[in-house]
Amino acid sequence: xxxxxFLTRAVRPGASSYDxxxxxxxxxxxxxxxxxxxxxxxxxxxxxxxxLGHQEAIGLVGESGSGKSLTASAIxxxxxxxxxxxxxxxxxxxxxxxxxxxxxxxxxxxxxxxMVFQDPSxxxxxxxxxxxxxxxxxxxxxxxxxDAAVEIAVGILESVGIAHAKARLRSYPHELSGGMxxxxxxxxxxxxxxxxxxxxxxxxxxxxxxxxxVVKLIRRLQDEQGFSILLIxxxxxxxxxxxxxxxxxxxxxxxxxxxxxSLFAAPRHPYTRALLDCVPRLATVARGFDxxxxxxPAAGARIVGCAFAERCSLAFERCRHERPQPRQVDRYxxxxxxxxxxNLVVAxxxxxx
Amino acid sequence: MNQSxxxxxxxxxxxxxxxxxxxxxxxxxxxxxxxxxxxxxTTLALLAPLIAxxxxxxxxxDQKLLPPSLHHLMGTDQAGRDVFSRVLWGxxxxxxxxxxxxxxxxxxxxxxxxxAGFYGGSLLDHLIMRFMDFLASIPLLVxxxxxxxxIGVGPVNLGVVSIGNEGKxxxxxxxxxxxxxxxxxxxxxxxxxxxxxxxxxxxxxxxSLTLMFDEILPNCLSPLIVQATIYISIGIVVEASLSFVGLxxxxxxxxxxxxxxxxxxxxxxGEWWLPFFPGLAISISVIGINLLGDALRDxxxxxxxxxxxxx
Numbered sequence: 001x002x003x004x005x006f007l008t009r010a011v012r013p014g015a016s017s018y019d020x021x022x023x024x025x026x027x028x029x030x031x032x033x034x035x036x037x038x039x040x041x042x043x044x045x046x047x048x049x050x051x052l053g054h055q056e057a058i059g060l061v062g063e064s065g066s067g068k069s070l071t072a073s074a075i076x077x078x079x080x081x082x083x084x085x086x087x088x089x090x091x092x093x094x095x096x097x098x099x100x101x102x103x104x105x106x107x108x109x110x111x112x113x114x115m116v117f118q119d120p121s122x123x124x125x126x127x128x129x130x131x132x133x134x135x136x137x138x139x140x141x142x143x144x145x146x147d148a149a150v151e152i153a154v155g156i157l158e159s160v161g162i163a164h165a166k167a168r169l170r171s172y173p174h175e176l177s178g179g180m181x182x183x184x185x186x187x188x189x190x191x192x193x194x195x196x197x198x199x200x201x202x203x204x205x206x207x208x209x210x211x212x213x214v215v216k217l218i219r220r221l222q223d224e225q226g227f228s229i230l231l232i233x234x235x236x237x238x239x240x241x242x243x244x245x246x247x248x249x250x251x252x253x254x255x256x257x258x259x260x261x262s263l264f265a266a267p268r269h270p271y272t273r274a275l276l277d278c279v280p281r282l283a284t285v286a287r288g289f290d291x292x293x294x295x296x297p298a299a300g301a302r303i304v305g306c307a308f309a310e311r312c313s314l315a316f317e318r319c320r321h322e323r324p325q326p327r328q329v330d331r332y333x334x335x336x337x338x339x340x341x342x343n344l345v346v347a348x349x350x351x352x353x
Numbered sequence: 354m355n356q357s358x359x360x361x362x363x364x365x366x367x368x369x370x371x372x373x374x375x376x377x378x379x380x381x382x383x384x385x386x387x388x389x390x391x392x393x394x395t396t397l398a399l400l401a402p403l404i405a406x407x408x409x410x411x412x413x414x415d416q417k418l419l420p421p422s423l424h425h426l427m428g429t430d431q432a433g434r435d436v437f438s439r440v441l442w443g444x445x446x447x448x449x450x451x452x453x454x455x456x457x458x459x460x461x462x463x464x465x466x467x468x469a470g471f472y473g474g475s476l477l478d479h480l481i482m483r484f485m486d487f488l489a490s491i492p493l494l495v496x497x498x499x500x501x502x503x504i505g506v507g508p509v510n511l512g513v514v515s516i517g518n519e520g521k522x523x524x525x526x527x528x529x530x531x532x533x534x535x536x537x538x539x540x541x542x543x544x545x546x547x548x549x550x551x552x553x554x555x556x557x558x559x560x561s562l563t564l565m566f567d568e569i570l571p572n573c574l575s576p577l578i579v580q581a582t583i584y585i586s587i588g589i590v591v592e593a594s595l596s597f598v599g600l601x602x603x604x605x606x607x608x609x610x611x612x613x614x615x616x617x618x619x620x621x622x623g624e625w626w627l628p629f630f631p632g633l634a635i636s637i638s639v640i641g642i643n644l645l646g647d648a649l650r651d652x653x654x655x656x657x658x659x660x661x662x663x664x
Contacts, residue, residue: 076556081475102560110558122549127571127655137557172655185553198556 031088042300057229059239062249120182131169179210268335384648390641398444407435451588458530466535470542541573582646
């Protein structure tokens, strides 16, 4: 059922379903990830499906614990014991990554899929110079000699706006500012021209002015290199800045998947709506910050019906025992809410905010 | 960009980096003193056959217990052997045993500790670390006596290889250093394995071995270097006590530890030179090695380098 909706969403007139599989860079189908703890398996990601096109940028948005980072870890095969991929497929360029042998995964990592972590102060090895670390990556994946690698490394630093790039190669991470470090890390991540760049809260550890620089850098690099972006964030504004499309996750499920414009203008899921209402605006700050009452369900809790029902102001009887399936509300907009089926728009004052 | 520009931008190749590291080492007062002491002690020990004035095991009973003089710079012992010659020759034994034992201990300890730390919390971690606990729970002398009881004193022939007394003591002491080095490496690796840079390198496609020994290990070096130099020092003394139970160097071969334990009987009767000179040799070497360890630790950790911060 779920899978069928996914196909309807993807198929355009005239395209066979086989073509659809190849057109997307990344196709995640019914992915389930869990942790085995004391003989029990806690399912954290509860069957999610989405796709990411070539040169597309999507944002994975949700509260802490909604499973967005774990989804990213699963894509780059970084889920480690006691975590485990319980089921589903992750097609990258038509090839399923889940059963891939470790060697093959290591080849893809860094070269075709790259990832940037949240905290630039800890993402570089403190005892090696920037040059050593950059060149390790370049030489591991591009098989070039030392001198060529140095030229590439200098080029990378220049492309991410580091002044005196040559001298900087000798610097150690602690000698650089947080913004410089994050730019270098991003440069390192795109050094081998990956097709997919995963950004896990890339600006959360930076101050606001540096955030803006980093966002600009990411957008410019994407224009130049044409990679796809998967951005993990809890910051809707950041997602709107970088992404074409936003996927909202709640309790390990995708509740809404829509182009940025349409998501902000007409959210179809009450949770998205509530999230948008929580974004502080100058006009509303005086009356304090909004928050969504209640707590998300505990990890691995058995959920009957809609996971958000307990906290949803629009919930009705059916929500508590019927699990809503994702439905297309229009060609590019998908939401998993019983209300969306009846085409009830839950948009309110968030529109145009 | 021309060729010289490129060369200027390179993190220097390993050989070159080591030579600059050497100059930085002797450039600090501490490092200079440490290097001079260690080099001097090592040279004297190596050159013993050339500079020792007498045969270190040559007994001449008419010359026994002579105080230091121009003929015998450090006096003679109860069998009339020249103490100066014995100190020089003894240095070869003492230093090589303690350095090699520490090297074996560091090698095994680092491999096991980093492995267990990297897979922290797993079955492998528990197997390795509980085995280390087991080794550490039995005291050195008990191991030594058990080993002498099991294989006896004197060389052991294992087919083509023959392991002499020195070999046995090196293996045993190295083996017994392993748990404590492993514990230090384990503690550091356990923390470092969780660091973001390890995850970052993993998503850049690095394999587990690369992560363990190229990324994590260099971050664990500081405590390991200190630990290793302390164990080199302890080795000199341990060798003496093992000689006592018959595992170490047997008389008349000279070693600093053995000379010191022989001299025990003469401390109160006034022949001060018997314990003094081997004791001095041990002290100077131990201090030199420990200082060198400190200097190396400061040098190898880029976070500690003052004056290199770029604004």
